[in-house]
Amino acid sequence: MxxxxxxxxxxxxxxxxxxxxxxxxxxxxxATGDILINNENKILDIGIPWTLQEGYEVTITDLDQLRVIISLSKNGKEIHRKGEYKTYTYEYRNPANVSQLILRFRIVDVNDNKIQLGNIYQYSDGSILSDIPASIPAIIDSPAPTPAPIATNTITLRQWAVNAIASSEYTSTSWSAKQATGAPDTLSYGDIRTAWATLNEDESIQWIELDYSAPVYATDVNVRETFNPGALIRIELKDSTGVYHTVWRGTDPNIGSKKISWSNISFEQTIYPTSTIKLYIDTNLIPGWQEIDAVELVGISAGTTPEPTIATISPSIRANQFSDDFSGSKLSPGWTVINNNDDSDVFLTGTGYLQMKASPKNGGSDYSNRSNYNALRILQPVSGDWIIETRMDFSPTDNYQGAGIMICFEDIPESNTCNRIAERAFYPNEGGSVIKSVGNYKAYTNSVSYFRVMKEGTSYMGWYSSDGVNWILNGKSTKSRTVKYAGLFTVRQPWDGNTDVYSVADYDYFNITELSPNQKPAVTPMVAVTTGPSPTLQPTKTAIKSIETGTPYPAPPHPEPExxxxxxxxxxxxxxxxxxxxxxxxxx
CATH class of the missing domain: 1.20.58 (Methane Monooxygenase Hydroxylase; Chain G, domain 1)
Incomplete structure (x- = not known):
């Protein structure tokens, strides 16, 4: 005992x-001390203030067909008023420190003078950090987005480019991209070698990318056009992580001019530092060559030394090993977002997904010579042999909705020579609700789809899966053209006549893996479709559970030091x- x-x-x-x-x-x-409020959604009445923490109030004061007027107050004093398009994300940053985010939410719906907000975050400005009420849940597993470098002064910098590359140039010396660097030196209007020009006339859309010495929070881009002005259609800025942001898209203000002209483009000050401008011109708009002599970048000094630009790195270095799980507040470096329909939208949800919403309005969002090339797409540069894998949640029901993987064969991602190589779609001509990955469309009804595409030389093989474990070999094909970009797309062309149904696809991740020798399976003749896991291509995410089971997705483990x-x-x-x-x- x-x-x-x-x-x-x-x-x-x-x-x-x-x-x-x-x-x-x-x-x-x-509490991390960073986030005071995290609400999935909130419904507000027009004119009724919503009291936040630290003395802040947000009020929806008015709305029209396109915009919602938002007022933000602190301690009874209005500090910010802005008109936002109904489906856009609203952000307010501390004017004393532009990298400090204070409030962010997304306008989800507007109906009968009621506004539904989603993905609401309020961050502390430090005024009464210790007074967070217990009723407001603190965010523990989702820290605030990493802020951009803090500006150490408010000096306005005006800079000329120090380096440039272009999609096309007349020679490597005269009329080259380098001719657009430095201060203006083309002193008269005309076809003069001290300005940049493309190799040929009427080359469709071309671009020039220019680097500057010091990063700034940009406010203006000034373009000096010295021959046949009027072709400028878009301006992008690249942030310090390599992501491109469109700050202007429209009609060149100098179209039709026959003299040296400046396109002075102003926009809201960026919340990220930039030292790179990318200009797009449509050479088909104006007969003859269009020539640019100099481009000025204007902005508030970021107070940091410029980082090396990704433009100097070959695509093969940064493209063959790439992964984006869409879990942060920014896309991973290198993405190019193409949205030719103002009613379409693409954004990070804040819950680990990239949502791509293709609109049926404005003529639709297709990728076909039968209609238009307005498909919403997001592309990464690629080269060599690779395996691409993605997972998405998408349930198409109308003709024609589609989403999946796209590959492109031109140096310009906006080109019309891309191929929808893997797709989940609703297409009555192919049997209704269908799926394909390199091969032919097959009947498919699951809302969750996994795609895997492998390129080896000119040979392509494709698989799809509903759970990421059991993969179905769908097809094999040969393509002789070199793939320059690969990524994701969403289309909605209202062949059914319904312009109220959008295509909304939620992508969970996108991975590009270099195809190493031990991964290359022997190429065998195509036989009947086989099932079962691929022995050499294991799923990238092992913790994902199918949405059909109703089981939530587990958070990815936080890595610890070895x-x-x-x-x-x-x-x-x-x-x-x-x-x-x-x-x-x-x-x-």
């Missing part, structure tokens, strides 16, 4: 030690010491 009591005491103490040790492994939960977290190891040391002392006592 005494032996049993001793054993029971020993076991009880051991269990006690184990429980304490386990709890020492669990990270302490607490050997474990130092904090957790230190937390275990007292437990280990007690355990050693106990064992010594027990052995006496």
């Amino acid at each position: 005494l032996l049993k009591i001793v054993i029971h005491k020993n076991i009880s103490f051991l269990i006690f030690l184990i429980i304490i040790s386990i709890f020492s492994l669990i990270p302490a939960n607490g 050997g474990g977290s130092p904090v957790r190891i230190l937390a275990l040391m007292p437990m280990a010491f007690l355990l050693v002392q106990y064992i010594k006592k027990f052995n006496k």
Whole structure:
């Protein structure tokens, strides 16, 4: 009996030690001090203030057919008023520190003088950080987005480019991209070699990318056009992570001019520092060559040394190993977003997805010579041999809705020579609700789709899956043209006459993996469709559960340093010491 009591005491103490040790492994939960409010949605009435924390109030003061007028106040004083398009994200930043985000939400719906907001975040400005009420849940697992570098002054910089590359240039010296660098030096109107020109006339859409010495929070881009002005159609700025942002799209203000002209484009100050401009021109708009002599970047100094530009890195270095799980506040570097329909939209949801919403309005969003090339798409540069995999949630029901993987064969991502190589769609001519990956369309009704496309030389193979484990080989094809870009697309062309149904696809991740020699399977003749996991191409995400089961997606594990977290190891040391002392006592 005494032996049993001793054993029971020993076991009880051991269990006690184990429980304490386990709890020492669990990270302490607490407010990060960054986010005060995180609400999935909120419905507001027009004119009724919504009281936030730290003295802030947001009020929807008015709306018209396109815009919602938003007023933000603090302690009863209006500090910001802005008109936002109904489906756009609203952001307010601390004017004293433009990298500090204060409020962000998305306008989800407008109906009967009621506004539904989604993905609402309020970040602390530090005024009463300790007074966060217990009723407001603190965000523990989703820290605030990493801010851009803080501007150390408010000096306005005006800069001329120091380097340039272009999609086309007349020669590598005269009329080259380099001729658009530096201050203006083309002194008269005409076809003069000191300005940039494309190789040929009427080359459709071309671009020139210019680098500058110092990063700025940009406010203006001034373009000096010295021959046949009027072809400028879009301006993009590249942030420090390599992501391009469109700051202007429209009609060149100098179209029809026959003299040296300036296109002075102003826009709201960027919230990210930039030292790179990318200009797009449509050479078919104006007969003859169009020539640009100089481009000025204007903005508030970011107070940092410019980083090396990705433009100097070959696509093969940054393209063959790439992954974006869409979990942050920014896209991974290198993406080019193409949206030719003002009613379409693409954005990060804040919950780990990229949502691409293709509109049936404005003529639709197709990718076909039968209608238009307005498909919403997002592309990465690629080269060599690779495997691409993605997962999406998309349930098409109308003719014609589609989404999937696209590959493109031109140096310009906006080109009309792309191929929808893997697609989930509703297409009555192919049987209604269907799917394909390199091969022919097959009947498919699941809302979740996985795609995997492999390129080896000129050979392509494609698989699809509903769970990421059991893969169906769908087809094989040969393409002799070199693939320059690959990415995701969403289309909606209202062949059914319904202009109220959009295509909305939620993408979970997008991975490009370089095809190493041990991954290259022997190329065998195409036989009947086979099922089962691919032995050489294992799923990228092992923790994903199918949405059909109703099971939520688990958060990805946070990686620890090799050997474990130092904090957790230190937390275990007292437990280990007690355990050693106990064992010594027990052995006496």
